[in-house]
Amino acid sequence: MQKLDDGAGRAAIVTVDLSPFTDTSLRDFERLEAGQALVEACHNLGFVKITGHGFTKEELDVAFAWTKRLFDLSYEEKMTAPHPPGPMPHRGYSGIGVEKIYSKEDMENPDCSKDVGQELRKIMDFKARHPLESYEIGSEQDDQQQNIWLPHEVLPGFQDYMNSLYERLAGVGKMILAAFGVGLGLDPDATTALMHLCSERHCQLRLLHYPDIEREKLLRELVARLPPHTDWSTFTMLFQDNSGGLELRDPSTQQFLHARPEEGVLVLNIGDMFQRFSNDHFVSALHRVAVPEAGTVSESRIPARYSIPFFVSPAPSHTVETLPQFVAPGTPIKYAPIKFQDYNAFISKYQYQSGGL
Ligand SMILES: O=C(O)CCC(=O)C(=O)O
Numbered sequence: 265m266q267k268l269d270d271g272a273g274r275a276a277i278v279t280v281d282l283s284p285f286t287d288t289s290l291r292d293f294e295r296l297e298a299g300q301a302l303v304e305a306c307h308n309l310g311f312v313k314i315t316g317h318g319f320t321k322e323e324l325d326v327a328f329a330w331t332k333r334l335f336d337l338s339y340e341e342k343m344t345a346p347h348p349p350g351p352m353p354h355r356g357y358s359g360i361g362v363e364k365i366y367s368k369e370d371m372e373n374p375d376c377s378k379d380v381g382q383e384l385r386k387i388m389d390f391k392a393r394h395p396l397e398s399y400e401i402g403s404e405q406d407d408q409q410q411n412i413w414l415p416h417e418v419l420p421g422f423q424d425y426m427n428s429l430y431e432r433l434a435g436v437g438k439m440i441l442a443a444f445g446v447g448l449g450l451d452p453d454a455t456t457a458l459m460h461l462c463s464e465r466h467c468q469l470r471l472l473h474y475p476d477i478e479r480e481k482l483l484r485e486l487v488a489r490l491p492p493h494t495d496w497s498t499f500t501m502l503f504q505d506n507s508g509g510l511e512l513r514d515p516s517t518q519q520f521l522h523a524r525p526e527e528g529v530l531v532l533n534i535g536d537m538f539q540r541f542s543n544d545h546f547v548s549a550l551h552r553v554a555v556p557e558a559g560t561v562s563e564s565r566i567p568a569r570y571s572i573p574f575f576v577s578p579a580p581s582h583t584v585e586t587l588p589q590f591v592a593p594g595t596p597i598k599y600a601p602i603k604f605q606d607y608n609a610f611i612s613k614y615q616y617q618s619g620g621l
């Protein structure tokens with residue numbers, strides 16, 4: 265484990281090496297040490313950088329090359345796999361509309377008022393305007409939502425590659441969850457409950473492209489590529505290119521820390537399900553994608569950014585309950601049990617506003 269300085273004297277995002285869980289030559293005490301470092305980092309901040317996850321630099325280059333190939337297609341080609349209107353199924357391509365400019369106020373006070381009608385209008389507005397495009401992919405074995413693929417001739421090999429990437433990432437998700445179990449010192453029953461937080465058939469792979477932005481637009485107060493939100497999965501594993509901009513909030517200081525891109529490093533943030541399961545031992549991390557301040561940009565455009573988040577999630581029918589180990593007289597239970605699909609239904613009306621799953 266090493267501590268990194270973010271360069272501005274702020275608290276560092278810890279990096280944990282999980283190779284003891286991928287390298288079979290390593291021993292139990294090394295696994296224990298790595299698992300404990302993971303638990304400690306996520307307890308303190310709600311997010312962590314991870315190495316030793318099993319993906320090589322070359323494999324990540326291939327994943328980003330496919331992602332770029334997808335978004336380089338014409339709009340008409342991408343729209344041969346359109347995300348249907350409404351939240352379900354959450355699959356296929358969502359395009360860029362007219363840009364939404366986020367004010368500093370939007371960034372600091374994401375509005376989640378109770379008026380659903382008004383919220384839905386805002387969501388439509390957000391969807392139509394936010395300056396990014398995405399492609400959502402699930403497991404081919406998902407019994408609730410079917411994938412929406414481009415016709416083979418539009419991008420030959422894309423479907424097969426993305427299916428294999430999904431499978432690999434689901435495996436990494438399971439491995440990381442197991443590492444949490446080791447770090448927490450869970451008994452077998454508690455470990456079984458923990459492992460339900462990752463259903464390999466119900467996770468979600470997202471490909472994201474934030475187009476390049478003219479400096480002029482920055483000057484007109486564009487301050488976010490993605491406004492602050494939490495993810496409502498168990499945790500999110502994210503690979504990013506070297507453009508930068510992902511920031512996660514340190515809950516003790518309320519400061520956003522920049523997850524500076526580093527080759528081969530995966531950024532993990534805790535999601536709402538893990539927060540409920542752990543009774544706030546791990547807190548769902550507020551995060552956003554920022555753009556540089558206009559005054560600091562000398563080029564006429566800031567470059568495009570690509571990222572690949574993978575949302576590790578329980579099965580929709582799974583009821584997420586707080587583990588008794590996290591409840592004590594001083595820390596009473598905070599969350600009622602909830603089915604993941606009910607939580608999703610409740611929260612998905614804010615989907616495009618919150619940018620989550
Ligand atoms: O692009 C990123 O770095 C963040 C993406 C994200 O937070 C999300 O898709 O929920």
Ligand SMILES: [Fe+2]
Nearest residue numbers: 494495619620
């Ligand atoms: Fe997110």
